[in-house]
Amino acid sequence: MKKKVLALLTSVALVATMLTACGSESAGSKGSGDLNFEIIVKSYQSSYWQAAVTGVNQKAGELGVKVNCTGPNAESDIADQVNMLNNAINNKPDGIGLAACDQDACLDSLQTAMDAGIPVVCFDSGIPNAPAGSVLSTVATDNYAAGATAADNLYAALKDTIASATAPVRVGEVNQEATSESITSRGLGFIDKFTELAKADGKSVAVIGNEYFVNNCKEAGSEADADIIIEVAVPAQTTVELCATAAATILNKDDTIGMFGSNQVAAEGILSANENLGVLGTTPGETILAAGFDAGSVIKSAIKGGTMYGAVTQSPLAMGQTTVETLYKIANGEKVSDIPTQGYWYNADNMEDASIAPNLYD
């Protein structure tokens, strides 16, 4: 009996610790007349989100508003994020900034937010099917165009290799998941642009691998008579080691000439896989050319060192700032619309340029 009581007490103590830990996080309660915004990021998994949160806090400090940033542990924790969104709505803030992990999972919550009169601004990822009027503005990179930018640059480098190939060649793509708007748009943007460019040069293309991408790209083609095979891999969870395993499978094939990782985690997975394979480089035909997405110290040093060919970066800092600014405008009764932000191609040559360098966070 004594032991049972002791066990019970320990459990209670543990739960109490957890609760106090949670409590201190949401300490930013409403002040007198102050504006209070809830910001929900996709996760704290990569420095990309750290940069976005820094932007949010900077702007909040400037405007003198209160923000409370939360986000799930991993970008695949969709249910956790929906829960956080519902909690945010219950707190009745003056506005919510949301980077949704899943395009559809938040739809009910958005309706609730609208009914409660809470304006929502989406950032990083849009929600195309959101109930009309619930999302007042979307601050996001045109991800489809950003994916196409990667395809443009990679194709240009591989053009000669493709033209002179006597057998079918393979281009791999690693996407950390197939649920968020940003990742799927980038992945599809890359596939569609690469296909378009190849077709213009008289080559046929087949898309194989993950069903979502095969079914949603413009033209999947047939593998049997394709000159270029685009193979899409999606791991079961959004972690570097699973992205690495997925990437290694494609990198190990003799006919692979190019590779695209559609975010920081996927690009780092490709680099991890290359640790053993040593097949990446910047010489078309001899090495596999890899294009990444986003920045971070690992990707930056790989591009500088000639392991990765180049990458597309966004400006998460500016995205975070703009999100808070937009919420502020809405709270003050201003009309707002969607704000597209840009994706920039960078490689070893232009990394130091004034237009690029500020977007290359660590």
Added chain:
Amino acid sequence: MNKKNNVLSKFNNQKFIVLLVVIALFIFFSIMSPNFRKYTTVLSILDYSYYIILMAIGVTFPLITGGVDLSIGTGLICYSLAGGYLIVHCGWPTWAGMLVSVLFGVLIGLLNGCLVSLMNLPPFLATLCTCMITRGLGSLCSKGFGIPWPTAGTEGSWFRNIFKITVGETKYPIGFIWMILLVIVMGFVLNHTKIGRYTIAIGSNKEAAMLSGINVKFYHTMAYVISGFFAGLAAIAYSAVFATVQPGSGAGFELEAIGGAIIGGVSASGGVGSISGSLIGVFVICLLKTGLPYIGLQANWQQIITGLVLIGAVLVDILKKKKAVK
């Protein structure tokens, strides 16, 4: 006659069967995919197996006591983030960061041990709680940032050579030698030292162990400390192989280690198991994880097949017990 019996008993040994399965899987994938039969694939499989092997060696001890340690997966990431943060952001030398990782593991192991043996929390519940705690602690330690331990070629990156050395153009997976040595050492600890024998005794019959004068509380705690220690070592192996360590990941690693141990013959109800079995069992999981994508199966299928293999292993365990009772 005796010799013949020995050979026969080997065939009845789950470890031996599992070793045959590993070889069969390797041959199967090699035949099915020309890209699989490459030296670099073997190198990758080994690289990605070290952290799971180390966790499996450690978790074999709590499993044999009839318990489990669910905190090793998220713990691994937590220890790695803590050590890595000190190296990358505080300028600590690499060895000090590594030491912190291991000590952190021992500390959480000690906490697990106390919760289980002194406070009598069910191991599943106690380690589930520390699993959550370490998941959160990891993010706190690194202030939410992913941590890249010193990358190859930079200052302080010597620890990457512990597991893989490059001579000329070729890379050699020397980590495998350390794994074999550790398996031999821990196999000796399990079978020929007090700690090991008492661990088995606790798992077979805790009451009897207590009545025969064994300090059950101490040795029960030690099983979890060993598990934590190896999770700390696994943190170093993980950091040495992958470019970055992300806060929030790690959930699910423990299941690969526990699954490997159970496939390798550790009884799900305690009292039986071997370190070498756990090593071989882990390779079944690693081969499936690496090999299935090569034959074109998507991620979801890998998980389903690994799950089915585990059910098979547990069924074998149950059948063996039934046979023993008869």
